[in-house]
Amino acid sequence: MSSKPSSVVDALATRQTPELILDEGRMLRNVDRLRAHLEPLGVTLRPHMKTAKSIEVARRVLTGGAGPATVSTLKEAEELFAAGVTDILYAVGIAPHRLPRVQALRAAGCDLSVVLDSLEQAEAVVAASANAPIPALLEIDCDGHRSGLKPRDPAIVEIGHALVRGGAHLRGVLTHAGESYTARSESELVAFAELERSAAVDAAGLLRQAGLPCPTVSVGSTPTAHYARNLDGVTEVRAGVYVFFDLVMAGIGVCQIEDIALSVSTTVIGHQPDKGWVIVDAGWMALSSDRGTASQAVNQFGGVVCDAAGKPYPDLLLIQANQEHGIVAVRPGSGARLPPLPVGTVLRILPVHACATAAQFDAYAVLPATGGPLQSWPRFRGW
CATH class of the missing domain: 3.20.20.10 (Alanine racemase)
Incomplete structure:
Protein backbone atom coordinates (compact mmCIF):
# COMPACT_ATOMS: atom_id res chain seq x y z
CA MET A 1 0.00 0.00 0.00
CA SER A 2 1.02 3.61 -0.52
CA SER A 3 0.24 4.56 3.08
CA LYS A 4 0.48 2.65 6.34
CA PRO A 5 -2.67 0.53 6.70
CA SER A 6 -3.61 2.10 10.04
CA SER A 7 -3.48 5.61 8.57
CA VAL A 8 -5.67 4.53 5.65
CA VAL A 9 -8.20 2.93 7.97
CA ASP A 10 -8.31 5.99 10.22
CA ALA A 11 -8.71 8.35 7.26
CA LEU A 12 -11.52 6.38 5.61
CA ALA A 13 -13.40 5.99 8.90
CA THR A 14 -14.13 9.72 8.94
CA ARG A 15 -15.26 10.09 5.30
CA GLN A 16 -18.52 9.76 3.44
CA THR A 17 -19.13 6.58 1.46
CA PRO A 18 -19.27 5.48 -1.26
CA GLU A 19 -16.10 7.18 -2.49
CA LEU A 20 -13.65 6.45 -5.30
CA ILE A 21 -10.25 5.60 -3.82
CA LEU A 22 -7.05 5.80 -5.86
CA ASP A 23 -3.79 4.29 -4.63
CA GLU A 24 -1.21 6.53 -6.29
CA VAL A 243 -3.06 2.94 -15.33
CA PHE A 244 -5.52 1.51 -12.78
CA PHE A 245 -6.19 -2.10 -13.89
CA ASP A 246 -9.34 -3.93 -12.75
CA LEU A 247 -10.73 -7.42 -12.18
CA VAL A 248 -11.28 -8.02 -15.91
CA MET A 249 -7.58 -7.39 -16.55
CA ALA A 250 -6.65 -9.62 -13.60
CA GLY A 251 -8.91 -12.34 -15.02
CA ILE A 252 -7.17 -12.13 -18.39
CA GLY A 253 -3.81 -12.41 -16.65
CA VAL A 254 -2.49 -8.95 -17.53
CA CYS A 255 -2.15 -7.99 -13.86
CA GLN A 256 -2.57 -9.34 -10.35
CA ILE A 257 -5.35 -8.28 -8.00
CA GLU A 258 -2.66 -6.56 -5.93
CA ASP A 259 -1.96 -4.23 -8.88
CA ILE A 260 -5.47 -2.76 -8.99
CA ALA A 261 -5.17 0.88 -8.00
CA LEU A 262 -8.88 1.78 -7.82
CA SER A 263 -11.44 0.80 -5.23
CA VAL A 264 -14.73 2.10 -3.90
CA SER A 265 -15.16 2.61 -0.19
CA THR A 266 -18.46 1.53 1.31
CA THR A 267 -20.03 1.19 4.75
CA VAL A 268 -21.85 -1.78 6.24
CA ILE A 269 -25.46 -0.72 6.86
CA GLY A 270 -27.16 -4.01 7.72
CA HIS A 271 -27.24 -7.80 7.79
CA GLN A 272 -29.44 -10.68 6.63
CA PRO A 273 -27.93 -13.53 8.72
CA ASP A 274 -30.29 -16.21 7.42
CA LYS A 275 -29.08 -15.50 3.87
CA GLY A 276 -25.43 -14.92 4.74
CA TRP A 277 -25.67 -11.35 3.46
CA VAL A 278 -23.99 -8.14 4.54
CA ILE A 279 -25.68 -5.00 3.20
CA VAL A 280 -23.51 -2.03 2.19
CA ASP A 281 -24.21 1.47 0.92
CA ALA A 282 -22.60 1.02 -2.52
CA GLY A 283 -24.85 -0.25 -5.29
CA TRP A 284 -24.64 -0.07 -9.06
CA MET A 285 -24.77 3.73 -8.96
CA ALA A 286 -21.34 3.62 -7.30
CA LEU A 287 -19.85 0.50 -8.84
CA SER A 288 -21.66 0.23 -12.22
CA SER A 289 -23.55 -2.86 -13.29
CA ASP A 290 -20.66 -4.23 -15.37
CA ARG A 291 -20.19 -7.97 -14.99
CA GLY A 292 -17.21 -8.40 -17.29
CA THR A 293 -15.73 -11.35 -15.39
CA ALA A 294 -18.86 -13.51 -15.76
CA SER A 295 -17.41 -15.29 -18.81
CA GLN A 296 -13.95 -15.69 -17.30
CA ALA A 297 -12.63 -18.71 -15.42
CA VAL A 298 -13.25 -16.94 -12.10
CA ASN A 299 -16.44 -14.88 -11.85
CA GLN A 300 -15.86 -11.97 -9.48
CA PHE A 301 -19.54 -10.95 -9.63
CA GLY A 302 -19.78 -7.22 -8.74
CA GLY A 303 -16.33 -6.87 -7.20
CA VAL A 304 -13.84 -8.25 -4.68
CA VAL A 305 -14.41 -7.04 -1.13
CA CYS A 306 -11.42 -5.78 0.89
CA ASP A 307 -10.94 -4.37 4.36
CA ALA A 308 -10.42 -0.64 4.79
CA ALA A 309 -6.67 -1.06 4.31
CA GLY A 310 -7.22 -2.68 0.92
CA LYS A 311 -6.56 -6.33 1.80
CA PRO A 312 -9.04 -8.72 0.12
CA TYR A 313 -11.08 -10.99 2.35
CA PRO A 314 -10.97 -14.65 1.24
CA ASP A 315 -13.74 -15.28 -1.32
CA LEU A 316 -15.82 -12.30 -0.20
CA LEU A 317 -17.66 -10.65 -3.09
CA LEU A 318 -20.30 -8.12 -3.93
CA ILE A 319 -22.70 -10.73 -5.25
CA GLN A 320 -25.58 -8.39 -6.08
CA ALA A 321 -26.21 -4.67 -6.44
CA ASN A 322 -29.30 -2.52 -6.38
CA GLN A 323 -29.26 1.22 -7.04
CA GLU A 324 -27.82 2.27 -3.67
CA HIS A 325 -27.54 -1.08 -1.86
CA GLY A 326 -24.89 -3.72 -2.34
CA ILE A 327 -25.10 -7.29 -1.10
CA VAL A 328 -21.85 -8.81 0.14
CA ALA A 329 -21.55 -12.56 0.64
CA VAL A 330 -19.09 -15.42 0.48
CA ARG A 331 -18.53 -16.82 -3.02
CA PRO A 332 -21.15 -19.51 -3.78
CA GLY A 333 -19.68 -22.95 -3.12
CA SER A 334 -16.74 -21.55 -1.21
CA GLY A 335 -15.62 -22.92 2.13
CA ALA A 336 -14.71 -19.44 3.33
CA ARG A 337 -16.45 -17.90 6.30
CA LEU A 338 -18.23 -14.58 6.41
CA PRO A 339 -16.04 -12.31 8.58
CA PRO A 340 -17.61 -10.28 11.41
CA LEU A 341 -18.56 -6.94 9.83
CA PRO A 342 -20.57 -4.80 12.26
CA VAL A 343 -22.74 -1.94 11.08
CA GLY A 344 -20.46 1.04 10.42
CA THR A 345 -17.52 -1.07 9.18
CA VAL A 346 -15.77 0.54 6.21
CA LEU A 347 -14.88 -1.79 3.32
CA ARG A 348 -13.33 -1.29 -0.10
CA ILE A 349 -14.52 -2.99 -3.29
CA LEU A 350 -12.21 -3.60 -6.24
CA PRO A 351 -13.94 -2.80 -9.55
CA VAL A 352 -14.82 -5.25 -12.28
CA HIS A 353 -14.36 -2.55 -14.93
CA ALA A 354 -12.34 0.50 -13.87
CA CYS A 355 -13.70 2.73 -16.66
CA ALA A 356 -17.33 2.13 -15.76
CA THR A 357 -16.77 2.43 -12.01
CA ALA A 358 -14.70 5.61 -12.18
CA ALA A 359 -17.36 7.18 -14.40
CA GLN A 360 -19.75 7.27 -11.44
CA PHE A 361 -17.64 9.82 -9.52
CA ASP A 362 -16.57 13.46 -9.77
CA ALA A 363 -13.26 13.02 -7.92
CA TYR A 364 -10.67 10.56 -6.65
CA ALA A 365 -9.79 10.32 -2.96
CA VAL A 366 -6.08 9.70 -3.39
CA LEU A 367 -3.76 7.75 -1.12
CA PRO A 368 -0.50 9.60 -1.94
CA ALA A 369 2.49 7.52 -2.97
CA THR A 370 4.62 9.39 -0.43
CA GLY A 371 2.14 8.97 2.42
CA GLY A 372 0.34 11.74 4.21
CA PRO A 373 -3.32 12.75 4.23
CA LEU A 374 -5.73 11.83 1.48
CA GLN A 375 -5.87 14.23 -1.45
CA SER A 376 -8.75 15.02 -3.82
CA TRP A 377 -8.18 14.93 -7.58
CA PRO A 378 -11.12 16.13 -9.70
CA ARG A 379 -12.46 14.10 -12.61
CA PHE A 380 -14.29 15.50 -15.63
CA ARG A 381 -17.29 13.95 -17.28
CA GLY A 382 -19.49 14.49 -20.32
CA TRP A 383 -18.93 14.53 -24.08
Missing part, protein backbone atom coordinates in the same frame (compact mmCIF):
# COMPACT_ATOMS: atom_id res chain seq x y z
CA GLY A 25 1.69 4.19 -5.53
CA ARG A 26 0.05 1.28 -7.33
CA MET A 27 -0.90 3.57 -10.21
CA LEU A 28 2.68 4.77 -10.66
CA ARG A 29 4.00 1.21 -10.63
CA ASN A 30 1.49 0.27 -13.32
CA VAL A 31 2.54 3.24 -15.45
CA ASP A 32 6.24 2.44 -15.07
CA ARG A 33 5.66 -1.21 -15.93
CA LEU A 34 4.18 -0.50 -19.36
CA ARG A 35 6.75 2.18 -20.17
CA ALA A 36 9.55 -0.28 -19.35
CA HIS A 37 7.99 -2.95 -21.56
CA LEU A 38 7.51 -0.72 -24.59
CA GLU A 39 10.76 1.26 -24.48
CA PRO A 40 12.97 -1.47 -25.98
CA LEU A 41 10.36 -2.07 -28.71
CA GLY A 42 11.03 1.38 -30.13
CA VAL A 43 7.52 2.85 -30.08
CA THR A 44 5.89 5.91 -28.57
CA LEU A 45 3.31 5.36 -25.84
CA ARG A 46 0.17 7.43 -26.35
CA PRO A 47 -1.85 6.84 -23.14
CA HIS A 48 -5.61 6.76 -23.42
CA MET A 49 -7.22 9.10 -20.90
CA LYS A 50 -10.78 7.75 -21.26
CA THR A 51 -10.56 5.85 -17.96
CA ALA A 52 -8.78 8.47 -15.86
CA LYS A 53 -10.48 11.68 -17.11
CA SER A 54 -8.27 13.63 -14.72
CA ILE A 55 -5.62 16.30 -15.13
CA GLU A 56 -3.75 15.13 -12.04
CA VAL A 57 -3.57 11.59 -13.43
CA ALA A 58 -2.55 12.93 -16.84
CA ARG A 59 0.36 14.81 -15.28
CA ARG A 60 1.69 11.53 -13.92
CA VAL A 61 0.97 9.41 -16.98
CA LEU A 62 1.77 11.58 -20.00
CA THR A 63 5.35 12.19 -21.09
CA GLY A 64 6.35 15.49 -19.53
CA GLY A 65 2.68 15.98 -18.71
CA ALA A 66 2.08 17.37 -22.22
CA GLY A 67 1.33 14.36 -24.39
CA PRO A 68 0.94 12.57 -26.66
CA ALA A 69 -2.50 11.51 -25.42
CA THR A 70 -5.54 9.61 -26.66
CA VAL A 71 -9.11 10.58 -25.80
CA SER A 72 -12.57 9.13 -26.34
CA THR A 73 -14.52 12.40 -26.07
CA LEU A 74 -13.96 15.98 -27.15
CA LYS A 75 -14.65 16.99 -23.55
CA GLU A 76 -11.47 15.10 -22.61
CA ALA A 77 -9.59 16.83 -25.41
CA GLU A 78 -10.78 20.27 -24.31
CA GLU A 79 -9.89 19.68 -20.66
CA LEU A 80 -6.46 18.26 -21.47
CA PHE A 81 -5.65 21.05 -23.91
CA ALA A 82 -6.63 23.68 -21.33
CA ALA A 83 -4.10 21.99 -19.01
CA GLY A 84 -1.30 22.19 -21.59
CA VAL A 85 -1.60 18.91 -23.51
CA THR A 86 -1.19 19.75 -27.20
CA ASP A 87 -0.79 16.39 -29.03
CA ILE A 88 -4.16 14.62 -28.86
CA LEU A 89 -5.76 11.80 -30.86
CA TYR A 90 -9.56 11.61 -30.72
CA ALA A 91 -9.92 7.87 -31.21
CA VAL A 92 -13.66 7.54 -31.82
CA GLY A 93 -15.02 7.69 -35.36
CA ILE A 94 -15.71 11.32 -36.17
CA ALA A 95 -19.31 12.53 -36.42
CA PRO A 96 -19.75 15.56 -38.72
CA HIS A 97 -21.47 17.65 -36.03
CA ARG A 98 -18.33 17.44 -33.87
CA LEU A 99 -16.03 18.95 -36.50
CA PRO A 100 -16.62 22.59 -35.45
CA ARG A 101 -15.24 21.73 -31.99
CA VAL A 102 -12.29 19.99 -33.64
CA GLN A 103 -11.67 23.11 -35.72
CA ALA A 104 -11.86 25.32 -32.64
CA LEU A 105 -9.32 23.23 -30.75
CA ARG A 106 -6.95 23.17 -33.70
CA ALA A 107 -7.32 26.93 -34.25
CA ALA A 108 -6.35 27.45 -30.61
CA GLY A 109 -3.11 25.50 -31.12
CA CYS A 110 -4.06 21.91 -30.28
CA ASP A 111 -2.68 19.28 -32.68
CA LEU A 112 -5.89 17.25 -32.57
CA SER A 113 -6.36 14.40 -35.04
CA VAL A 114 -9.52 12.44 -35.83
CA VAL A 115 -10.37 8.89 -36.87
CA LEU A 116 -12.66 7.67 -39.65
CA ASP A 117 -13.48 4.58 -41.69
CA SER A 118 -15.81 5.77 -44.47
CA LEU A 119 -15.86 8.00 -47.51
CA GLU A 120 -18.76 9.94 -45.99
CA GLN A 121 -16.68 10.83 -42.93
CA ALA A 122 -13.73 11.72 -45.14
CA GLU A 123 -15.89 14.09 -47.16
CA ALA A 124 -17.06 15.80 -43.98
CA VAL A 125 -13.47 16.21 -42.81
CA VAL A 126 -12.46 17.59 -46.21
CA ALA A 127 -15.30 20.14 -46.06
CA ALA A 128 -14.18 21.20 -42.58
CA SER A 129 -10.58 21.48 -43.81
CA ALA A 130 -11.30 24.27 -46.30
CA ASN A 131 -9.47 26.89 -44.26
CA ALA A 132 -7.22 24.74 -42.09
CA PRO A 133 -6.40 21.05 -42.79
CA ILE A 134 -7.58 18.50 -40.24
CA PRO A 135 -5.39 15.41 -39.79
CA ALA A 136 -7.17 12.06 -39.94
CA LEU A 137 -6.23 8.43 -39.37
CA LEU A 138 -8.04 5.54 -41.03
CA GLU A 139 -9.47 3.04 -38.56
CA ILE A 140 -8.62 -0.58 -39.34
CA ASP A 141 -10.62 -3.57 -38.11
CA CYS A 142 -8.06 -6.17 -37.05
CA ASP A 143 -10.37 -8.65 -35.32
CA GLY A 144 -14.05 -7.98 -36.06
CA HIS A 145 -14.55 -6.39 -32.67
CA ARG A 146 -16.03 -3.04 -33.63
CA SER A 147 -15.41 -0.42 -36.33
CA GLY A 148 -12.93 -0.08 -39.13
CA LEU A 149 -11.88 -1.18 -42.60
CA LYS A 150 -10.43 -4.61 -43.26
CA PRO A 151 -6.62 -4.40 -43.52
CA ARG A 152 -6.56 -5.08 -47.30
CA ASP A 153 -9.79 -3.31 -48.23
CA PRO A 154 -9.31 -1.25 -51.44
CA ALA A 155 -11.48 1.43 -49.79
CA ILE A 156 -8.45 2.30 -47.64
CA VAL A 157 -6.73 3.76 -50.70
CA GLU A 158 -9.92 5.36 -52.01
CA ILE A 159 -10.54 7.16 -48.73
CA GLY A 160 -6.89 8.11 -48.44
CA HIS A 161 -6.95 9.73 -51.87
CA ALA A 162 -10.17 11.58 -51.01
CA LEU A 163 -8.59 13.09 -47.92
CA VAL A 164 -5.40 14.15 -49.68
CA ARG A 165 -7.13 15.53 -52.78
CA GLY A 166 -9.56 17.46 -50.61
CA GLY A 167 -6.88 19.20 -48.59
CA ALA A 168 -7.10 17.24 -45.33
CA HIS A 169 -4.04 15.55 -43.85
CA LEU A 170 -3.79 11.77 -44.06
CA ARG A 171 -1.87 11.06 -40.86
CA GLY A 172 -1.90 7.26 -40.92
CA VAL A 173 -3.79 4.21 -39.68
CA LEU A 174 -5.10 3.04 -36.33
CA THR A 175 -6.41 -0.25 -34.97
CA HIS A 176 -7.56 -1.66 -31.64
CA ALA A 177 -7.60 -5.37 -30.77
CA GLY A 178 -10.73 -5.28 -28.62
CA GLU A 179 -11.13 -9.04 -28.90
CA SER A 180 -7.95 -9.42 -26.83
CA TYR A 181 -10.25 -9.08 -23.81
CA THR A 182 -11.43 -12.61 -24.57
CA ALA A 183 -7.90 -14.07 -24.31
CA ARG A 184 -7.35 -16.70 -21.66
CA SER A 185 -3.63 -17.45 -21.92
CA GLU A 186 -0.31 -15.77 -22.54
CA SER A 187 -0.02 -17.38 -25.96
CA GLU A 188 -3.42 -15.97 -26.96
CA LEU A 189 -2.44 -12.50 -25.76
CA VAL A 190 0.79 -12.64 -27.75
CA ALA A 191 -1.18 -13.79 -30.81
CA PHE A 192 -3.67 -10.92 -30.48
CA ALA A 193 -0.80 -8.44 -30.24
CA GLU A 194 0.70 -9.77 -33.47
CA LEU A 195 -2.71 -9.78 -35.18
CA GLU A 196 -3.11 -6.13 -34.24
CA ARG A 197 0.38 -5.22 -35.44
CA SER A 198 0.17 -7.04 -38.75
CA ALA A 199 -3.26 -5.57 -39.60
CA ALA A 200 -2.06 -2.01 -39.07
CA VAL A 201 1.19 -2.60 -40.95
CA ASP A 202 -0.64 -4.21 -43.88
CA ALA A 203 -3.03 -1.26 -44.14
CA ALA A 204 -0.14 1.19 -43.96
CA GLY A 205 1.54 -0.71 -46.78
CA LEU A 206 -1.54 -0.31 -48.99
CA LEU A 207 -1.44 3.46 -48.56
CA ARG A 208 2.27 3.72 -49.23
CA GLN A 209 2.09 1.52 -52.31
CA ALA A 210 -0.52 3.92 -53.66
CA GLY A 211 1.85 6.84 -53.10
CA LEU A 212 -0.07 8.10 -50.08
CA PRO A 213 1.49 9.23 -46.79
CA CYS A 214 1.24 7.09 -43.67
CA PRO A 215 3.54 8.54 -41.01
CA THR A 216 1.59 7.07 -38.07
CA VAL A 217 0.84 3.40 -37.47
CA SER A 218 -1.08 3.26 -34.20
CA VAL A 219 -2.11 0.11 -32.31
CA GLY A 220 -3.17 -0.66 -28.83
CA SER A 221 -5.21 -2.15 -26.04
CA THR A 222 -4.06 -2.80 -22.49
CA PRO A 223 -3.73 -6.59 -23.02
CA THR A 224 -1.84 -6.36 -26.32
CA ALA A 225 0.36 -3.49 -25.16
CA HIS A 226 1.70 -5.68 -22.35
CA TYR A 227 2.13 -8.81 -24.48
CA ALA A 228 3.52 -7.37 -27.70
CA ARG A 229 6.82 -9.07 -28.54
CA ASN A 230 7.47 -7.42 -31.92
CA LEU A 231 6.25 -3.98 -32.99
CA ASP A 232 8.13 -3.65 -36.28
CA GLY A 233 6.34 -1.13 -38.49
CA VAL A 234 4.37 0.37 -35.60
CA THR A 235 5.04 3.95 -34.48
CA GLU A 236 2.83 4.22 -31.37
CA VAL A 237 0.89 2.16 -28.86
CA ARG A 238 -2.30 3.24 -27.10
CA ALA A 239 -3.58 1.86 -23.79
CA GLY A 240 -5.75 3.24 -21.01
CA VAL A 241 -7.01 0.97 -18.24
CA TYR A 242 -3.42 -0.16 -17.50
